Amino acid sequence: KATKAEAEAFSKLKVNYRAVIGDLNYLCCTTQPDIAFAVGNLSQFLNNPGTTHWEAALHVLQYLKGSSNVSLKILKINCNDNTLVGYTDADWSNCI
Numbered sequence: 605k606a607t608k609a610e611a612e613a614f615s616k617l618k619v620n621y622r623a624v625i626g627d628l629n630y631l632c633c634t635t636q637p638d639i640a641f642a643v644g645n646l647s648q649f650l651n652n653p654g655t656t657h658w659e660a661a662l663h664v665l666q667y668l669k670g671s672s673n674v675s676l677k678i679l680k681i682n683c684n685d686n687t688l689v690g691y692t693d694a695d696w697s698n699c700i
Contacts, residue, residue, distance in 0.1 A: 606654025613655050621653040624661050631668070639664055 606614065614621075628643045642664050649657045 605652050606649065606657065610654030610656060611652060614653055614658055617655070617658065619658065621658060621661070622650055624665075625650060628661070628664060636668065639668070 625643065625646050628639065629647065632640045632643045642660070646657060646661055646664070
């Protein structure tokens, strides 16, 4: 929970914390699953947000702005074959 001083400072900002977190939640569910953990944590403070929570929400927005040109591309290489092949660089600590 936010301290009383943080809650008072946040109320002076006159921002709608719930709306921002709602928008982030929508993005998380539709196009940006990588922010799910951050949005889930920020959602816990909808009833009593403070300046720290607002700054964290702004940090998530800055991350989204900085990663707007990153995407996942799925290409069809062979038109006759309908199999899906995926590659990753994760090796689960060298476990085959």
